Amino acid sequence: MNRIFFRFFVLVMLSITAATFVIYFAFSRLFGDPLEDIARRQAAAQIFLLEQYVDEAPPDDWLTRLNNVRVVSSVRYDLIPLAEARAALPSGRRAQLDRGEIVLDPASRSFYRRVDLEGERYIGSHEEVLHARNLPVDIGQALKMEALRYVIVAVALLVPIALWSRAHWQGLQSLSRVADAFGSGKLTARSQMKPSASIYPLAERINHMADRIEDLLEAQKSLLHSVSHELRTPIARLEFGLELLDARAKDPGLSKRVRAMEGDLRELNSLVNELLDMSKLDSARNLQAEPVGLAAVLQECTGMLPPSPLQLECALDASLGEIEADRRLLARAVCNLLRNAQKYASSRILLAASRSGGQAEITVDDDGPGIPEEERDRIFDPFYRLDRSRDRATGGFGLGLSIARKAVALHGGTLHATGSPLGGARFVITLPA
Structure with missing residues (x-):
């Protein structure tokens, strides 16, 4: 500005x-x-x-x-x-x-x-x-007199221009603050400007745009939340019915199909839970920041992973210290990255963290097939999965990385993917320390 x-x-x-x-x-x-x-x-x-x-x-x-x-x-x-x-x-x-x-x-x-x-x-x-x-x-x-004459003319022009510019500058600064607040997730942010202000028509259009965006986002979150909750009732009924059917089934083939259907229901139930989590991560109001020990949070994440034959290594600096963060959301983001690495790594996973200046950096590396460069931004889109992962062997719905990026963004940080020295993929979380 x-x-x-x-x-x-x-x-x-x-x-x-x-x-x-x-x-x-x-x-x-x-x-x-x-x-x-x-x-x-x-x-x-x-x-x-x-x-x-x-x-x-x-x-x-x-x-x-x-x-x-x-x-x-x-x-x-x-x-x-x-x-x-x-x-x-x-x-x-x-x-x-x-x-x-x-x-x-x-x-x-x-x-x-x-x-x-x-x-x-x-x-x-x-x-x-x-x-x-x-x-x-x-x-x-003589030169001083001529210079003074033109200085007086310049001042006479600059004073009204400066007053006019100051009013515009203050108005634009106000709109800039509203845009920053709105972009950070405060959807109720609006410009409060007098009708006599020169840029009042622009402020009104921005407010109307913000109203429309807020309505659309609220409608989207409400629909997602409502649908997710409504799906839980028939899922629960199906689970109950399948348990009864499995208990009464005497045919081994039928019992096997019932267990497969129960697996589908568990997968559907997991999808509903992740959709609900996604709907809760659309606003910074859900962030409960407090001083947390970064090394302790990362150690907890390694303990929350499911058993795996893969080798998990940790390289955590002793000077990580504390950062302002929501312990649960930060752990969820790192856990999602580690679980993603478990799906695609061949034998090794490396979790590392360091702190430099005003930033803390967390990296998750694996020695899997890696991610093509043209796909490294799209993998964070909801429900987007690479071609090689669209099968039942890897599981997942394409929401884990999207949830991780949203959780990191709520902390004012960034999450991006790049190539790993191990030969696979590297995910880098950068947080303000």
Whole structure:
């Protein structure tokens, strides 16, 4: 958010700078150089003395009066040839000199003016130019005055722009906080903005969108929860009926089929339980965080696994310490990853954990067939299973990894899959410590 307004501020400053140059050159072109006008006002006394005292003298007394001025003035007055003066001036100013006008040169604190166009002042004066130097012209002051003028204009523009931008920035910051809260699972987060705010229409649309999303998610969770609960009643009746049928069955073949049906019911019951767990993991309100020893939680997870001939190794740093976490949910996530490794590992499973800076990292490696790179994100989707796992030998419904990722996300962490040094798959949990 700050980046947007920083770019906007830079754009405004560049626009004001460009406008300053455009205004300066446009005014210089139309009305003359502002610096020259300031210099002319600063040299007004010398110009007035020349025009009202020296030029008003009779033709034979003009040079005498000029000499008198030289004596009493700190300005140096020289008579130079016309060709020399023309050579010292840029081509655009020579026409002014030819017309007999005073040509100011603020940079050198001087001005030029022809003595007489017709040579009436004294003999040969039409080829002479009066060059006045050391004029009391302060270019620094002139530049400061021009800079101050443009600074005042810039401030006059920036103040309303800053006020307007501040209101937008505060509104966007408020919307950003609402979006963060909504994205973290607080579905009741809404923007509280006055109708007079400039971005109120945007806030209203975001609120309507949030209302719609909340309704859809609540309807989805309610449907999932209701269906799962409703399925339990016929499952219980079927289990009871199969137990009676198995007790009365005398045919071994029938008894075998009944036991197979009981296995299907247990699988269906497990699916219902996992669906209920999924519906409970859609909100951070279910998180009961407290300081827990990470090493102890991981050790508990290894003890909760079903018996297996696979070799399970643990590599836990001694400096794991405690983290803020929901012990049950974190253990559920790690257990799901370990059970997944048990299904596909050939002989080894490695559970490792380390802590570095502000993060704790838990990894589960196996030496199984691994996961294709293009499938490593999709395996966390609910009910998604790789082709090789779509059989009764591996079991599962494709919900274990999805539940693990949701549980980790509720802790503010991430879960992703990659290749393992053991040759199979590696699952990496990163948690804020």
